Amino acid sequence: MKPELSLFYSLEVAERAVRFPPKARRLLLIGIDALLLPLAVWLSFWLRLAHPFHPNFQSAGLWLLPAVLLVGLPLYAFTGQYKGLTRYVGSRVVYRLAGRNGLFVLLLAATGLMLRLPMPPRSSWILLWLLLTGFTGVVRFALRDLLLSLRSVSQRQMMRVAIYGAGEAGAQLAAALRLAGNHQIITFLDDAPSLWRRTINDIPIRPPQVLSEIQDQVDQVLLAIPSLPRSERRRIVAELQRQAIPVLQIPSVDDLTSGRARIDALRPVAIEDLLGRDPVPPVPELLGPGLRDVVVCVTGAGGSIGSELCRQILQLSPRVLILLESSEPSLYAVETELRQQLPASVELFPVLGSAADPALVQRTFAGHGVQTVFHAAAYKHVPLVEANPLAGLANNMGSTRVVCQAAVASGVTELVLNSTDKAVRPTNVMGASKRLAELVVQASALELSQIPQSAGQPRTRFAMVRFGNVLGSSGSVVPLFRKQIAAGGPITLTHPEIIRYFMTIPEAAQLVLQAATLAEGGDVFLLDMGEPVRIKDLAEQMVRLSGLSLRNAHNPNGDIEIVCTGLRPGEKLYEELLIEAESQTTDHPLIFRATERSIHPRDLWPRLDQLEEALKIQNKEKSLEILSELVPEWKKAQ
Known part of the structure; x- marks a missing residue:
């Protein structure tokens, strides 16, 4: 027979075996037990008496052989021995078999004693129990392995994988993949020398360096170390990428412990998982108490930062959460999502409108008794605002002034402005425009501090938080690069040497929430951003994570090309987080406070009035002239 026909018939046989009806499988197990029970009785006599047909067996065996069938099979059926799925048999089955067979042997012995029947030697009862447990256990494990192997054969195409990580997560992943039947585990890889030359279920554990020798035998590497620090994950992925082998990883510890994902829910390694530093954990004391049973308003609630703020605020049990958003689709999306996880003790109010509308903001703050405001509403896309400067100024500065005025008038306890590192020497x-928004917050704090505080009258605490680039947010290079890679390239890069600081969306939201607790008045808060990332390196790594290759002079047949288009108007090669102030430590080891140069309210407010008049009549020249006077750092850069 030709090899192709032999393979075809073996696959057909495997598929039929896998599709064997459940009732037929139970009958098969009952038939096997019907053979094993008498066999165990006979062997127990033989092993104990050293003779296959000892006279004692001929007398006691006459009633034991039929009794094991009449008592054993109904007992097995009644206690659930035939209800379990054979392909999922595990160690617990052995313990249940041992208990079930112990009960069975006791029933047989009690029957013989009560009926005064010929009895075998007492030690043969122990042998009978051991033999029954061994036989029934071995058969079930053998059938399980047979079913899994037949299922694997019926899959026709198995993915050959190496599991990186020989710890508990790696062992659990291997067990899950074995049950799924569509992966063949070639080896485990681990950095710990103490594990090398050992095995997990007969699968060898080897050092990662051997991957270069067996890369032709491996289709994928599965990273199974959920608690791995990002710096280590980045190093490991970089080493694996040199072998040009696709890398997948298991879910995070949080996803596994919360039940949101299974151990075998494999996913590609995202660039967010390879951020150049580990995420900065929040200090719990700075998150929870300040927002519990408080009325909170988030402006720009439908944006990437605003929506993440809303998600995290819900977990801190506010009394009321108000979503202020000018985009109807964005407001609908975030409200729908939040209502699905809304605690019974929290009220949710969507408000459709602009944060630059004084009447709307004042009515919202006063009508709901708002206590805490997170001002995240802003235009932040550099090229769009550069092309539409008046709209950017009116929204970013105008909304901040309106929100600050309404906060003071309504007795809001604290207000936190989401700012950006692009406000530093813009x-x-x-x-x-964002630096001007910061000046508005600083002037509001200074003006309020000069007014005598009435007894029992709350005073608004103002604060600002400066972010680096937020991975995955609207306007971030990461989603742009993902779209360009999906379209087959090229990736457009403004300059090969451009660098940026990065943080994740959850980190940005946590920083804002903690700043609300740390605020004293007019503070600027910033996060230790770690080392900056070169955007070209980021793009190259995203290409490799997608399982593709770079097209360049060294590899003209690669998949994705990176094209440099030149710096856009107003774009810098690098960003800063401070203008001229020195940072001070806070209660969080990696969050810092600064108090920077400000403009006195008596000088700022008249100029802002003039700016607003110029914006109303769309006087671009006058508007930008006032902006350059108020933010001289920007003027110098023109």
């Missing part, structure tokens, strides 16, 4: 209108 070279574009967006950054300058």
